[in-house]
Amino acid sequence: MNSRGGLGARRAGLVTTVAALAALAGACGTETPGQPQTAGDIAGLPVTHFESGLRPEAPRPQLEVHNATSTQEDQLAIAAIADVSDFWAEQLPAHFQQRFQPVKKLLSYDPNEPEIDVCGGTTADAAMNAFYCPPEDLVAWDRGMLLPLLRERFGPMAIVTVLGHEFGHAIQYRLGAKAGIDESTSTIVKEQQADCFTGAYFRWIAEGRSKYFTVSTSEGLNQVLASMFFIRDEAGQSAQEQGAHGTAFDRTYAFQLGFERSAKDCAGINQANVDERITEQPFEPGDTGQGDIAIDADSVGLLQQSLDEAFAGAEVEAPEIVDGGGVCPNGPATEPASYCPSDNTVNIDLAELAELGQPVDREAEFRGTDSAGGLGDFAAFAEIASRYVQGIQKGVGASLDNANAGLRTSCLVGAWAGVLSGPGNTLRLSSGDLDEAIAELLQPRSLLAADVNGRPVASGFARVESLRVGYLEGSASCTRNYG
Known part of the structure; x- marks a missing residue:
């Protein structure tokens, strides 16, 4: 994030519809204090909570995999290939009037073991990687470094995510x-399609149609998005670079x-x-410190x-940051930032x-260790902004203490971020x-998708979606989707 000199017109429409929230004040009930709140559904599916991973009764895949081992990583990877093959055996005829043809070759490798020639290079060159090789019609994965890190950090479904993506390229x-x-076709288009195919595959799993895996729409999808x-x-x-895969925002x-x-x-x-x-x-040329400024x-x-510039159109008293x-004295305690309704700070x-x-x-x-750093300047600013928009919502009479309030908050932070991506605001995105x-x-x-008492929405999928909706569609979408 960086500052810019000069003030101009704000992007039209950021807060002109925020006042519509007033009509919905008190329309939603409250939840148990201290507990994560549950969004109504996840893209039409119920919010579920259970351990995600390989089904205990999953069949043993009948696949030939070169250099495979009995490690947990290989078991998950091979099951993922069998499972995503089942998915595409249904999808290709249904949507594309085309019969599914299995991938010809599968390779598991450890980059620290003797080299194997693959796709014009060797496995030693492919550490921390998984890939599809079109000339050989081959899907390969690093079971020695990448897959253990993914499983340990994000759970078993992270491995399924990566293999589902690579199969998308096939x-x-x-x-x-x-x-x-x-x-x-540019790399970024191929990567966006493959990420999208992965999402469609996970919908199929979440609907209970997989013989191999189960995934919950709360913690399970949270782990997938984290991976x-x-x-x-x-x-x-740059998205124009050869090999560009996209930001986390783009990929999710x-x-x-x-x-x-x-x-x-x-x-x-x-x-x-x-x-x-x-x-x-x-x-940009004017970005200092790789886009980070001191808080x-x-x-x-x-x-x-x-x-204040972005939300002036709400025509309410702006909260003061102190x-x-x-x-808050005798009020919410959601440190490091709290909205205090009693004095609108x-x-x-x-x-x-x-x-x-x-x-x-x-x-x-990438080492799999705790970062000595933080989450970046915009994460800190966005937490403050999330409490600021609580004040805007209070000013128009909207409820602050239910799941809709959490999603609406994240959406409004996204709408503010959308303004920062254009001209005319004191701050701009980097x-x-x-x-x-x-x-x-x-x-x-997370405070970005939490109500005034700091209770976050349980589903990371819903949290990320609400920010994206606000960023891409503006504040009108926040009222429409999260009334």
Whole structure:
């Protein structure tokens, strides 16, 4: 995130519909204090809570896999290939009038073991990777480094996510023109389609149609989205680069598109619609500190100005951000930032937010160790903004203490972020900022999608979706979707 000089017109429509929330004041009941709140459904499916993973009664896959072992990682990977093959054996005839052809070759490898020649290189060159090789019609995976890290950090369904994605590339190769894929297709379009195909596959699992896996729509999908966040591109990359896979925001968008719609919709992803919404971009020349600025009194002052500008159209008294320890006297305590209804302030713990706003330690992520950094400056600013928009909602008479309030809050933070991506606001987004918001949303105690008492919506899928809806569609969508 960076500041910019000069103020101009705000993007039309950010808060002109926020007042409509008043009509919905008190329409929704409250939940048990201290407990995560449950969204009504997840793309039409009920919110479920159970351990996700391989079914105890799952059949033994009858697949030939070169160099396979009896490790848990290989068992999960091979079951994933068998399962996603079953999925596409249904989907290709149903949506594309085409018979499914199994992948010809499967390879499990450990990059620390003797090299195996594959796809014009060797397995030693493919550490921390999984890939599809079109010339050999081969899907391969690193069972020695990548898969153990994914399973340990995010659970077994992270392995299924990665293999489902790579199999999506095999499907593109089979569909060809039916998916708009040829030699000139950019990498980012192929990757968005493959992420979308993965989402459609996970919808099939969530509906209980898989013989091999089960996934809950709360904790299970949370783990899937967290693994997709992990395999995001670095901040500062361009979507035009060869090999671009997308930001976490872009990748979760594509996954959710597939989950909410169908594999046929995924095949409709093309360069035009990717260019219209993709967020992956290089740093601008004026970006300092790789897009991160310090969280201090000066930058919080800029944040206050930015929020006041963005929400001026609500025509309510704007909350004042004060550094007072992060809790409200005799009121909400959601440190490091709390909205205090009694005096319409956002009480922050500046020192704690400064720690949260430290840059992400990407190397620590890949080592599988705790980061010495934080979640980034935008994660800290977004937490403050989430409490600020509580004040805006209170001003128009909307409820603040139910699941809809949490999703509406995240949506309004997304709408504010959408303003920062255009001209005219004191602050502007820099590369990687939206991913920092995604990182915050996937934390167990996310404030971005929490009500005034800090109770987060249980489903990470719903949290991320609400931010995306606000960012792409503006505040009118927040009222329409999360009344």
